[in-house]
Amino acid sequence: MQYKEQKIRICSNLPLHRQSGVPGKVCGALRIANQIKGCVPILHSPVGCAFQRKINTFAPYEITYNLPCTNLTEVDTVYGGHEKLVEKVLEVNKKYHPELILIISTCAPDLIGEDYDITLDEVRDMIDAKIIYDTGNAKRAPVGMQSALYSLATQVMEEQDKIEKSLNICKLSYHRTDSVDEFVDILEEMGAHVNGVYFNNNTIEDIKNIPRAELNLVDFPADWVLYAEKKFGTKYLMPPRLKIEDSLTTLNGFAKYLYAIAGALDLDTDVIEKRKKEADEKLEKYRKKLKGKKIASGFSVHGGAMQTLIEDVGMECPVLILKTRRMNLMMKDDAVKHISNSMTRFIENHQGYAPEVLINPTTEEEIKAMKEHGIELCVGGMENNMFEYLRNGIKLFDMRRMMQISKMGFNNSVNIARETYKIVSKEPKSHLLLGNIEYSMRNPSLSNYWADIVDIFQTCWHCDCKD
Known part of the structure; x- marks a missing residue:
């Protein structure tokens, strides 16, 4: 590594x-x-x-x-x-x-x-x-x-002659732009010219040449994106952000995104189904081992593993754990409610029954519900007390790990399935040194001391964010 x-x-x-x-x-x-x-x-x-x-x-x-x-x-x-x-x-x-x-x-x-x-x-x-x-x-x-x-x-950017069927892959720097190799390969096979991948170790000349592209692929219409459209005529396309069913981590969601790009630049679409089929065949060996196994999941919007495990792998999610504290700092109540309802509908549509939804539960309530439903794996992150899970025989797919293995492409589903199989196949380690620390109930990834400091800071920092 x-x-x-x-x-x-x-x-x-x-x-x-x-x-x-x-x-x-x-x-x-x-x-x-x-x-x-x-x-x-x-x-x-x-x-x-x-x-x-x-x-x-x-x-x-x-x-x-x-x-x-x-x-x-x-x-x-x-x-x-x-x-x-x-x-x-x-x-x-x-x-x-x-x-x-x-x-x-x-x-x-x-x-x-x-x-x-x-x-x-x-x-x-x-x-x-x-x-x-x-x-x-x-x-x-x-x-x-x-x-x-x-x-x-x-x-820095300068007016340039447009290159036909050209695009820029623009991700903010906190996304890993070094993980788009498959994405670039698919786009080029579809007939697109990838003008550049931004912003990731680019030269001044690279940035000057951004306006050569006809299309910017972006996360959202940031100020610079709107400026580039108005000044240089470079249009933009973004993936659906709050549509759980169109997550780019699933085969269908990523295919839908590629079809949208193809429509914008008049590209060949036969490649999409071919690549999708190849990834689906790779998934089959993990599907045989994981299908029907039960998971619990926390919040998962457009980039989480939950959608892939349910839609592409065939796992079931009888328990949905929704901790709204962090979400409420960034979103209004209506947006949080919309995401919660969308996740519930998505799960029910795929597995045929609605999950038990836990809103801001204690760790004890989470573990009790997961044991009652025979949960083997929780797909979560910093909101979950992983050490208590491990002590109770429940494994955790930490979303911070998800960020490390994520790729832009159909094989992202394969990566998620492979990682899930590795976690499920191992016995949980219940005697970790960090497990001896007494963790906060509200912020399970921190000790009580640091959780109190976080609460003070976030109360001051975010006090007016929803007004």
Whole structure:
């Protein structure tokens, strides 16, 4: 296993970094900067901001080693930080010889209204690198990522002649864009020209050439996507986000997505059914071993394993465990209710009977229900107390593991089935060292001490999110 993959596997299982850490827009902007070859970000900020961002709370395995900042002081917030910023840009250009300098604004310069256009006009002819600044123009989360992407669209992308039947695969940097090999192969066999995969270790030239494509495949219509459509005429297509039955992890869901792409670019569709059949044949050996076995599942929307295990593998889900605390921080009650009802209907349609639905149960109530229904495996994540499950002989398919094995393609279903079979085939380890810790009832992946800190932070951070 490569070093980066080892870091991702270890760090993505740490329960703390996304819960009591402060993500903030700087972390989001740095994630984008780290995906661009030869890019050196400059934080226009006090020194503390730069120090706190060495380890990114969005991705603790992704360390930003070179993170210069302008070291703003109280005096600079009164008189402005223009001179310090000019000095730092010249220093970075001389020391690192970057291809791109991305100035990331922070709270202090935002409050005093720093004029970055004046700075860029002054230094542009004095340095070799291209220089842009984070516009702060983002209307939706994750704000830092969206703002940085909008800056790339408005300050780097250029008008280009369109390539016929061409597309860009655009995933936000917290998705693994290095896992689209099968997707690219299928699209090219259908007759598409894949202009690029973004944003993942791209060059400045790659980003300039984004407008050559006729279509952007995106997760949602972010600000930069809408700008690219209006400015360069590059249309966009996104998968269904809240339709449980159209999950891209299932064979039918992914095929439906490919048909939509084919319709947008007039591509050959015979390839779709051929590839789908090949994956279905690979699934058959796992289907024989897993069909009819019983699982419990937590929330699962467009990227979960539950849909694949029920629809493609033939497993049953007699127990649905819905813990709404985390969902309610991000969504309104109606959206949470819609997802819950959709999951229940999906399960009932496939297995012929409705699951028992547990809303915000205790761990004891979960285990009792799972034992009554003969559950062998729970498909869950940080909301589930895996150590209590293991002590009671219930195995767990942790969704953090799901993120590590996910691929864009029909074979994603095969990966999920293979991983499920591995877990089901092993005896649960009930005497793990971490199992001796007393875990929180509300936040089962954390001890009571850290769970209290998380509650304080999330109460303050999300208090107005649904207003």
